Amino acid sequence: MAARRPSKTPVVTPTSFADLGVPGRLVTALEQAGITTPFPIQAATLPDSLAGRDVLGRGRTGSGKTYAFALPVLARLAAATSPRLPGRPRSLILAPTRELATQIEATIAPLATALSLRTLTIFGGVSPRPQVAALRAGVDILIACPGRLADHVSTGHAILDAVEITVLDEADHMADLGFLPVVRRLLDKTPPRSQRLLFSATLDGGVDVLVRRYLSNPVTHSVDSAMSPVAAMTHHVLRVRHDDRLPVLVDLTAAPGRTVVFTRTKRGAKKLTSQLVASGVPAVELHGNLAQNARARNLAAFSAGDARTLVATDIAARGIHVDDVALVIHADPPAEHKAYLHRSGRTARAGASGTVVTLMTDDQVTDVRDLTRQAGINPTVTRLGPGDALLAELAPGERRFVTPRTTTTEPRGGRGAATTEPRGGRGATTTEPRGGRADSAARRPDRRTATGGSTAAAARGRAPEGRRAGAAEVPSAPRGAAAFSSGTRVGSRRRGQR
CATH class of the missing domain: 3.40.50.300 (P-loop containing nucleotide triphosphate hydrolases)
Known part of the structure; x- marks a missing residue:
């Protein structure tokens, strides 16, 4: 069914997640994570997506779209009585890159744990065997990049006929990377009457085809101009x-x-x-x-x-x-x-x-x-x-x-x-993100x-004039992908919305 003509949604004054219809257990989990006030894209889309409608959401980068689609997925699965079946995920979130898939899972995992839901991230560049084992054990929320998921579908390790809700995140970026043919093949294997949410910064030709083909009478919310610069x-x-x-x-x-x-x-x-x-x-x-x-x-x-x-x-x-x-x-x-x-x-x-x-x-x-x-x-x-x-x-x-x-x-x-x-x-001893396996053909x-980090020269190279001298250094070396003899830990680990 054709999508409604996109229109700019009036900026919604942020209210509480409970007022938007988010279940109490999710509200409590959000509060424990320090998240109490919805962003405009969340306030605009949540009433419709929580009601089970197909939603097309448009918002600039950093606007809080991850929680806008994660909360309806979690709420729907927590309220449903369908069992967790081997190889048959109950929901599907498609993302264009490994890093994005990993970050989506990191955002969703604490909330899913509070609801006793199981998450799994799938992408390429790593061994498929742990992914196959996790699929066989059953998963509620599957966050995947299209290429590796298509591989698992072709081998029968993943079957998408039990998907109750599907999310396409950064759909325009998937189009840019040439993933739309694979995305269409995957969506064709999900139940046609299941709920679908699509989030995209733009509605270029390829994305519009997805909207018209797979979303049923979607409600369109565009809180910001698709490519507007940020005022701050x-x-x-x-x-x-x-x-x-x-x-x-x-x-x-x-x-x-x-x-x-x-x-x-x-x-x-x-x-x-x-x-x-x-x-x-x-x-x-x-x-x-x-x-x-x-x-x-x-x-x-x-x-x-x-x-x-x-x-x-x-x-x-x-x-x-x-x-x-x-x-x-x-x-x-x-x-x-x-x-x-x-x-x-x-x-x-x-x-x-x-x-x-x-x-x-x-x-x-x-x-x-x-x-x-x-x-x-x-x-x-x-x-x-x-x-x-x-x-x-x-x-x-x-x-x-x-x-x-x-x-x-x-x-x-x-x-x-x-x-x-x-x-x-x-040196570096960081661990892989939980469930972190990703894909991107491009x-x-x-x-x-395949080398990371950097090669250090003996000399510092040409330094700019006007450096302030005498900076205090932390005596112990940091740990990470690159470790140094001394350094300064920077930035705060402030919780923020993705």
Whole structure:
């Protein structure tokens, strides 16, 4: 049945989750997690989704969409009497990338445990055997990436005829990655009259086809313009000489707080991470050439504050949520405005404020001007060099540097992360996310280059002028995907909505 014409939903004044119809046990579990007030996208969609209607939700990145679909899934399964059957999940949440699937599961798992519901995450890049065993044991909520789930369906290990409610998260991103044919085949195997929820930032052609084919008379809620910039986000373009890019990046990333730096290529992310670490900035990388365990380990180190800078390709532009990211830097301006907005959305999430900086060389002026115009922003443009006072305003606080020690790069086929270990230390010992197995055909790691972390040079490299000296260092080395001889734990582990 055709979808209703999308319309902008008036901003709903946040009320309580109980007033929206969320069951008491879920409200209590949310309160125990420190979540008491719904975000607008949740307040708008929950009455309809909890009532069993198909819902099309549109909201900008960081608007709280995960709880908007997680709560109806949990409420429906908790109220139903259908048994948990081997190989037949009771609900299905499809996500485009491994990292997003893992974060969705991390959000849902505590609430599911409170309701005695079982969750499982499935994606590629890891052995399928533990996933097969978990499916055989029975699962209530299956969070999956399309490619690996399709493999399990084709072998008969997963059967989707018992799915009561299906969620498509970041549907437009799945379209961008070429997953829609696989998504359609999976949806065709779910009961046609089961409830379906679709969340997407845009309603481009491929997504609209899904809406018209699989959602029955959906209610459409669009709390924010599909690609609108966040009001609490400030945008700056720094026009720099090419040779000054690294010193400026070192100055910005050496400030307190978490920073995400984006590059266009995997090679660029790896090289920049090495340069930052050699300059004394604890940094880890995230890109498609890393093995899955290295990706999980590096992201965990960044989330924990063991490395305060994450250098990433556009693999981190969608679905990655880490609390208290104060600064996003486009070391390489993206090719198009949607990528700019999604990258920038790693900061100023869940009502917080944030700063976005784009580095622009003289030969990029026209491209960056067109990019920002298409993104609907009017950034402050400043020509500067290392040591400029504006850098301290954009990333305030005392600059702190650490001295990297011996770098150990594991052999091909090893754990996939190069770690800088303290004397006598074990390096990275983080564990995999629970149930964490993910898939993305477009993100499949190249095991020949599956290395993470960074290679540290003996010298710090060229440092920006105006560094404040005498920064206090924490004597013990941090643990994570990269470990250093001394460092500063940054950011708070504030609970936030995904």
